[in-house]
Amino acid sequence: MRIGIMFDYQQAGPDAISRLVDDLRQAVEEGFESAWLPQMFGMDALTALAVAGNRVPGIQLGVGVVPTYPRHPGVLAQQARTTALAVGPGRLSLGIGVSGKFVIEQMYGYDYARPVGYLREYLSVLSPLLDGQSVSYAGETIRANLALDAMGEDRIPVLVGALGSQMLRLAGGHTDGAMLWLTGPATIRSHVVPPLSAAATAAGRLAPRVVCLLPVCVTDRADEVRAVAAETFEMYGTLPNYRAVLDREGAEGPADVAVIGTEEQVAARIREIFAAGATEFVGTLFTGGESAARTRALLAELAA
Structure with missing residues (x-):
């Protein structure tokens, strides 16, 4: 991965x-x-x-x-x-x-x-x-x-920050792919990949990159950390473009698409994101201390 x-x-x-x-x-x-x-x-x-x-x-x-x-x-x-x-x-x-x-x-x-x-x-x-x-x-x-x-x-390589269908088609037809923020696996599978890939194919381009950026934290205190994520990323839930992809995912707010949990839970969620069509996963760490160290260790293990 x-x-x-x-x-x-x-x-x-x-x-x-x-x-x-x-x-x-x-x-x-x-x-x-x-x-x-x-x-x-x-x-x-x-x-x-x-x-x-x-x-x-x-x-x-x-x-x-x-x-x-x-x-x-x-x-x-x-x-x-x-x-x-x-x-x-x-x-x-x-x-x-x-x-x-x-x-x-x-x-x-x-x-x-x-x-x-x-x-x-x-x-x-x-x-x-x-x-x-x-x-x-x-x-x-x-x-x-x-x-x-x-x-x-x-x-x-040029990637477009794309969330809407028109922007995804533009990214697929004219660039190397799309960058996604706060976009969960269901939305990647049903909303992102089809128009992006179709536009790339129609333009005779290579299969597009789908770079998925999400907040991530390995922890045994998921509820506490989810509350931190809700506060840290609260602003995005009020912006129309991000609100639209959160609604597509059935998420109440950004914390619901953040990848939070034990090593096993986080690894399973990241694999789900790749299975949905992401070609790259970029983790945004938003905590420090032991949880940050555990998060980096797990991501490095998956990268290997």
Whole structure:
């Protein structure tokens, strides 16, 4: 099984990069397939991975997801290719997404109308630039006429943060796959995989990656930890896109899709996620101490 781990550095601090280097080295020693950083409102994930990943070989690196609206696709392509150059060939996966209406309109000040059509135009510029091609494109929301100087021939896989059917079809037909957050196995099986795979097949692309990110904790106090998860991830249950996938799963809130329990229970749930069609599982640890150590040990065992 392809198992990764998500590191959260939103409260970065002055020693954040050195701590990330240590975390990456530990992940390599434990045998994780990949390590990921979210792009939120702390340090810039691609920049952090460029610095830390350059010091720690031997593990795949991913960022997910980078909101597209604040970054022109030419700028994001340049940054991603620079990061890939820093960490070495074949290591970086770039997760992108349109974020949500509140974040884009109220925080960044961009128009959030027609996000699917916008992202389709965005990919029309981003994808060829990542592949080393020049671009001349004029859409309704995106315009570009540029080329980037050569920075190696490494191809950078692109994944879309996709939850709705239209976005899943766009991901399958135009990128390497989808990144999922708070999406349970029933929803992966019935809602995610069919349109994603059908679109990839129709476009003549390889079978898409389905990267499933979920909170995970190995513990003997499941009820207590589930209460912690409910508080930690409460916000997502109020956002329309996440509320929709939680409803599809029959989940009252994010804690109900979090992977929590004993080693046997967590392992069984992760296997269920793979059986539903996920190609990769990325665990987001949200507790510390003994439970975090047990969680990492189990994930590393499954990765092996």
